[in-house]
Amino acid sequence: GENVEQHPSTLSVQEGDSAVIKCTYSDSASNYFPWYKQELGKRPQLIIDIRSNVGEKKDQRIAVTLNKTAKHFSLHITETQPEDSAVYFCAASIRGSQGNLIFGKGTKLSVKP
Amino acid sequence: DAGVIQSPRHEVTEMGQEVTLRCKPISGHNSLFWYRQTMMRGLELLIYFNNNVPIDDSGMPEDRFSAKMPNASFSTLKIQPSEPRDSAVYFCASSQGDRRMDEQFFGPGTRLTVL
Numbered sequence: 001g002e003n004v005e006q007h008p009s010t011l012s013v014q015e016g017d018s019a020v021i022k023c024t025y026s027d028s029a030s031n032y033f034p035w036y037k038q039e040l041g042k043r044p045q046l047i048i049d050i051r052s053n054v055g056e057k058k059d060q061r062i063a064v065t066l067n068k069t070a071k072h073f074s075l076h077i078t079e080t081q082p083e084d085s086a087v088y089f090c091a092a093s094i095r096g097s098q099g100n101l102i103f104g105k106g107t108k109l110s111v112k113p
Numbered sequence: 114d115a116g117v118i119q120s121p122r123h124e125v126t127e128m129g130q131e132v133t134l135r136c137k138p139i140s141g142h143n144s145l146f147w148y149r150q151t152m153m154r155g156l157e158l159l160i161y162f163n164n165n166v167p168i169d170d171s172g173m174p175e176d177r178f179s180a181k182m183p184n185a186s187f188s189t190l191k192i193q194p195s196e197p198r199d200s201a202v203y204f205c206a207s208s209q210g211d212r213r214m215d216e217q218f219f220g221p222g223t224r225l226t227v228l
Contacts, residue, residue, distance in 0.1 A: 099163070
């Protein structure tokens, strides 16, 4: 079945450094790749997404890259701040479904001041 | 719009009791998803509906779990009888659910504790 692998499971960086989280997916028909941020005790919330017709998308300090040939996509956070500390989930759309996504296991990012 | 609404926000019950979780999706959204989140298993899809019809319930753990969506603005997830291992945060999410993939909006979740 469809699968999304996410690495690393935990990531610790110093404030101001960059953080990179990587995901691979198995379904070559996947065409939508969102990233969610979940703060402690809160709901997952979309921070950025990318569709299969583009290779990169940026929004201020965050960016996502997509390599369809290799079936992997990555989240890049630059100039990290303590408030970036959270669990980040990648996801990929499922062929033929009406909005269904398959999620990675999550990455716990800690930004140390 | 108020976003996805879930109730209750917290539920503490005893093993063997029936638990009903409720969700109101964003108006106009056609797809609704129920997830369970635990430290051990992460975020798991239990079931999802499109236009009030269950599309995929392969994630429902066992017959003790059931879900309904009687209309476009309301869904329930029921556990009967509940067990301690059902303790988790249950999220409901909704999306437009058309062929163009789009964001899933999550509700605040229901934290369930089964003693």
